[in-house]
Amino acid sequence: MSEPVRLQKYLATCGVASRRKAEELISAGRVSINGKVITSMGEKVSPGKDTVLCDGKPVLVDEEHIYVMLNKPKGYVTTLSDPQGRPVVTSLVSDIPHRLFPVGRLDLDTEGALLLTNDGALAQKIQHPSHETNKTYEALVQGHPGQTKLKLLEKGVILEEKKTAPATIKVVKHMQRQTLIEITIHEGRKRQVKKMFEFIGNPVISLKRIAYGRLFLGKLPSGKYKILNPKDLKKIFL
Template sequence: MEQNTERIDKYLANIGICSRRNVEILLRKQTLTVNGKRITEPGTRIVPEKDDIRLDSTKLLPPKLVYYLVNKPKGIISTVSDEHGRKNVTSLVPKTQRLYPVGRLDKETTGLILLTNDGELTNFLTHPRYHVDKVYRLTIKGKINKNQLNAFQNGVQLHDGKTAPSEMHIVNERRTTSLIEITLHEGKNRQIRRMCEAVRLPLLELTRIKLGPLTINNLKEGKHRKLSQKEVQELKKSAIVASTRKEGIMV
């Protein structure tokens, strides 16, 4: 019977030891063995369910996978650690396991962000091939004009290329501010803020309210909740659908 093999760098990333790009460094600085044999190549294939895998003599076991949906407040950074000692998003969930944020929200952006130790899901949601839709709510000064609206819907030219067309609609307009929702199908760094700057749209507040099938709903800022297994599967499915849509395949 054929056994399921996996690259050691992918396995280490999936169980939260380090990122795949840092496995080569880990293999130089620490001793990783598989069935007693030292491993030095990140591409070495293993059978996770069968092999005895140890890091500095400590047996590595797949951790229980956990998934938290967090409503990130302002002033919190979306990294695991910070050299300046600023509060990070992992401080908002229980510290039972080493977790990583899936993607990032900048310090001043609030809203939905995922924390997990599931490397496979993280890859699904952050790899360029699998971009799932993300919905943001913007509070802007004044009202958006027709040219600005068309720019968002047709793509905005940034220094690193033109953005993909996005969906935008006006939720409400008041005398001095407007509330707008925008759906992105890609994930450039600080994309919405840069798009607003490019079309001279004064952005006051920015919140992510939806990621694929997940919504922030009534979760208060700074709070978290666990995802159900059904939600995890729906999230993975939405990533696969997004990849086939990007490749022009009907599903």
């Protein structure tokens, strides 16, 4: 990277955050170029020449890309810092000598597979709607939703004036007053799975993401991570 590039792309390439999150950092006035705080998206950076700081810390290109799958526990937030003092997911990978950021998000009370990386381009690819990256969840819901309700979820329901994309639903287990359901979606709307089940009258009791594409969480213990290899990454986009 030697030619001038847009600031948000530079931040993403350097592993500060995904490009979308980088734009939020810029808008919040947390980024400076050569001592000048930047709040607009049009600024460009000349790598190796300009001094870029984020929250007062130098931002440099990390030549080695790292990809991690974490089994996020409940109670952790998927941000780089939290003003309320809640634990952040990056604290669980603090022994890795690279600045990693989470790809997408999981709610505070949602657990399971979470990707972290310093590769802004890959993060952008995973999150961009055009790539339709599948994400599979196990949802424990109240009651026993029938086939009519589940077919409705598969075809799409109207949430906040927009229809959800088709989903894949599989009933894993019926219990006395609850049902364990596997649901696969490729959208990334906030609290989407929970809102979908609320729509049909079967609220989610607990939620766990178990896969990106064909890359499954497997038996990775809660709070632990594994480094992904090129073969693993390919499974995300299958």
